[in-house]
Each structure stands twice: as structure tokens, then as C-alpha cells.
Amino acid sequence: MKRPFYFEETKRFGTLGRAGIIHTPHGDIRTPAFMAVGTKGEVKYLSFDDLHETGAQAMLSNGYHLRRQSPEIAEAGGLASWSTWHGPTLTDSGGFQVMSLGSGLGKVVSYDRAELEGGASKNGTVRIKATNTAHKERLAKITDKGVSFTDPFDGQPDFIGPEESMQIQCRIGADIHMAFDELTSLADDYDYNVEALKRTEKWARRSLKEHLKHRDDLGYHQSLYAVLQGGRWEDLRRSTAKKLAKMTVAGTQFDGFGLGGAFLKEDLGNILRWCNEELPANKPRHLLGLSHPDDIFVGVENGADTFDCVAPTREARHGKIYTRDGEINLRKFANDERPLDLDCDCATCKAGYTRASLRALWKSGDPDLKRAYWRLASIHNLRFIVRLTEEIRESILNDNFETYKTEFLQRYYH
Numbered sequence: 001m002k003r004p005f006y007f008e009e010t011k012r013f014g015t016l017g018r019a020g021i022i023h024t025p026h027g028d029i030r031t032p033a034f035m036a037v038g039t040k041g042e043v044k045y046l047s048f049d050d051l052h053e054t055g056a057q058a059m060l061s062n063g064y065h066l067r068r069q070s071p072e073i074a075e076a077g078g079l080a081s082w083s084t085w086h087g088p089t090l091t092d093s094g095g096f097q098v099m100s101l102g103s104g105l106g107k108v109v110s111y112d113r114a115e116l117e118g119g120a121s122k123n124g125t126v127r128i129k130a131t132n133t134a135h136k137e138r139l140a141k142i143t144d145k146g147v148s149f150t151d152p153f154d155g156q157p158d159f160i161g162p163e164e165s166m167q168i169q170c171r172i173g174a175d176i177h178m179a180f181d182e183l184t185s186l187a188d189d190y191d192y193n194v195e196a197l198k199r200t201e202k203w204a205r206r207s208l209k210e211h212l213k214h215r216d217d218l219g220y221h222q223s224l225y226a227v228l229q230g231g232r233w234e235d236l237r238r239s240t241a242k243k244l245a246k247m248t249v250a251g252t253q254f255d256g257f258g259l260g261g262a263f264l265k266e267d268l269g270n271i272l273r274w275c276n277e278e279l280p281a282n283k284p285r286h287l288l289g290l291s292h293p294d295d296i297f298v299g300v301e302n303g304a305d306t307f308d309c310v311a312p313t314r315e316a317r318h319g320k321i322y323t324r325d326g327e328i329n330l331r332k333f334a335n336d337e338r339p340l341d342l343d344c345d346c347a348t349c350k351a352g353y354t355r356a357s358l359r360a361l362w363k364s365g366d367p368d369l370k371r372a373y374w375r376l377a378s379i380h381n382l383r384f385i386v387r388l389t390e391e392i393r394e395s396i397l398n399d400n401f402e403t404y405k406t407e408f409l410q411r412y413y414h
Contacts, residue, residue, distance in 0.1 A: 041083040241276075316374070
């Protein structure tokens with residue numbers, strides 16, 4: 001049996017912010033940390049040598065997308081061995097993917113960007129207007145048992161509930177798993193969030209019970225995080241945090257917590273604070289699906305330890321490049337021979353690629369040159385976010401988080 005899972009808090013700042021170490025069977029994660037998203041067990045267009053060079057400490061893969069390969073992965077000894085990443089790994093439950101096929105009980109939800117009545121909010125952000133479009137065809141339906149859905153790739157009916165999700169994740173064998181939960185949308189009102197949260201809490205207990213049966217099947221301890229929902233309501237967020245923190249099955253509790261939800265920027269800090277003021281300090285917390293620098297700073301100072309998001313590599317593939325002076329779009333830099341970012345230490349920048357040379361690869365009609373661009377740009381953006389969390393950690397340890405935050409954000413957002 002390999003070494004167990006536990007969290008070590010290294011240094012606290014403010015009320016909730018901290019640096020720490022998550023110890024896993026496949027290595028340590030020094031927090032705050034950004035986990036690279038390798039949906040199907042690899043980060044698109046990057047080798048694992050590339051991934052290691054970005055400084056990524058852990059990889060997040062998706063239970064839904066790997067569900068049919070899970071027996072093969074188990075046979076190979078688990079995700080770290082099967083993928084040849086060999087470092088710490090995390091899987092999400094697959095709930096987000098199947099529910100996005102038809103959110104809610106018989107509902108389909110679409111999202112349209114629309115300004116608040118009377119104009120944008122004070123900080124200039126734009127709210128999401130979410131509408132129930134029940135007339136549209138849906139591919140998934142949620143019941144108390146789980147989610148029945150039609151696979152959009154082969155048209156076959158399928159089902160995932162808490163038990164199925166745990167069985168899939170334990171075959172995949174990541175170091176950290178997520179309990180099956182219902183992600184509500186911004187269109188869902190308070191009453192629906194109450195109903196959905198009761199379902200998520202029941203699913204959490206069922207997830208923990210099933211996980212106990214299989215967590216050691218591959219010869220090392222696999223850990224399970226509960227996922228907190230509750231929308232934008234303080235009473236729901238605090239109550240579920242208290243319940244999940246104390247939830248026990250056969251003497252076992254959750255090993256950590258996932259902070260989930262469809263967040264508006266102006267709500268993020270409050271929601272995280274409500275949750276993390278109630279959660280135990282000796283267990284790690286993962287903020288699901290966010291990676292913009294301001295979100296990471298808000299997350300860290302409100303108690304989040306790890307982060308994940310597909311945005312850095314996905315946006316890189318579409319020409320959006322992160323720099324210390326903000327995001328740039330390569331479409332505008334056909335004749336610009338400057339580096340992507342003068343302050344960047346990624347392999348792409350160290351190799352001397354310029355904005356113009358990368359743009360030429362991106363716009364090339366040659367598939368090989370385009371793939372070369374996708375790799376080089378992904379390396380840059382991923383290193384940028386990983387390095388941000390490294391420097392945030394260093395600022396915590398050196399007692400200058402607020403100074404670093406102010407200087408970084410003023411420069412990045414001008």
C-alpha cells in the first residue's frame with residue numbers, strides 16, 4: 001500500500017487564505033496549485049515532458065469521458081500508470097457533462113450574455129441571462145436515482161448515478177475523486193436549489209458508501225471529495241458545508257471538498273467564504289472550473305487550495321495568449337517580432353518564438369504547422385497560470401500576498 005492521502009497546512013494568511021501540501025499516493029501537490037486538465041488522460045497536443053516542463057503538479061481527467069475505458073485503465077494499474085503521467089491525478093464525477101446535456105428536471109437551459117437592467121454591474125462585468133428553453137430537445141434527465149442520458153456521440157442510452165460514478169472513478173484510479181452532484185444553473189431559483197441540494201446531499205452519502213467498497217481496489221488509497229452546491233444563497237451554502245463536513249459512513253468522512261457552482265464574478269468571494277468558514281481547516285478544497293487570474297486571487301484569499309479549468313489551453317488554440325500585461329489576440333500581431341511576453345519563462349518563449357512567428361503557424365494551411373502552434377501556445381498559457389499559483393504560494397510564505405496581488409492585477413488588467 002502506497003502512502004496515504006492527507007493535507008498539511010504550511011502557512012495561513014488573513015482569515016481563510018493559506019499555503020499547504022496535499023500528500024497523495026503519487027506525489028505531493030504544493031498549494032495553491034493549478035491542475036492541468038487532461039480530459040481523456042492527456043492534455044491536448046502536449047507530451048508529458050511538455051506538461052512537466054510547465055511546472056504542473058497534477059492532472060485532472062474526466063470520469064464521463066473515460067467511463068468506457070475505465071476497465072482498461074484499471075488493468076494498467078490506474079490513471080497515473082495508464083497515462084504515463086505518473087504524478088498526482090484527480091477525476092471529476094462526470095455529473096457536469098451528463099447534466100449539461102439537459103440541465104435540471106426536464107429542463108434545457110441556454111445562456112445569453114445580457115447587461116443588467118439599468119446597465120452593467122459596478123465592476124463592469126456582465127451578468128448571464130439564463131432562460132428555460134423546455135421546448136428544445138434534451139439528451140439528459142435528472143431523477144433522484146441519477147441521470148439518464150443519450151450519448152451524443154453514438155446515440156445510445158446510458159445512465160450515471162452516484163454508484164456508477166464511484167465505480168467508474170475507482171476503476172480509473174485517480175488519487176482524488178469527486179462525489180456525484182447536481183450542478184444547478186443561473187436560471188434556477190431558490191426553491192429549485194433547495195430541492196437540488198437535498199438530492200446532492202443524498203448522492204454524497206451514496207457516493208461515500210459506494211466509494212468505500214472500491215477505493216483500495218488498485219492497491220493504493222483513492223480519496224473522495226464531497227462537492228458543495230447551493231447556488232448564490234448563503235443559507236444553502238453554509239448548511240451544506242456543515243452537513244458534508246460531518247457526513248460519516250461506516251466511520252469514514254470525506255477527504256476534502258470540491259467547491260462547485262455556476263458563479264458570477266461578483267458573487268464568487270462571498271460564496272467561497274460562506275463555504276470555507278464552515279469546512280474543516282485540515283482538509284483541502286478544490287475550486288472547480290475557474291482559471292482567470294482575478295478568480296484565482298479571490299479563490300486563494302477565501303480558502304481554495306487547488307484550481308482547474310480548460311480555458312488556458314482552449315483559449316491558446318483560438319489565438320488568445322496570456323501575458324503579464326493582459327490577454328492578447330494573435331490575429332492582431334502579423335508583423336510583431338516581440339516575444340509573447342518578455343517576462344515569461346515557458347519553453348515556447350525561451351525557444352525564441354515571436355508573436356508574428358506563432359501567428360504564422362496558427363494561420364498556416366499545413367496541419368502539422370497548425371498542430372505545432374497548438375502545442376507551443378498551450379505550453380505558454382498553461383505555464384502562465386501555473387507560474388501564477390507558484391508565485392502566489394511564494395508570496396504567502398514571504399508575507400507579501402496583498403502586495404503581490406495588487407501589483408499583478410493592476411498590470412494584468414491595466
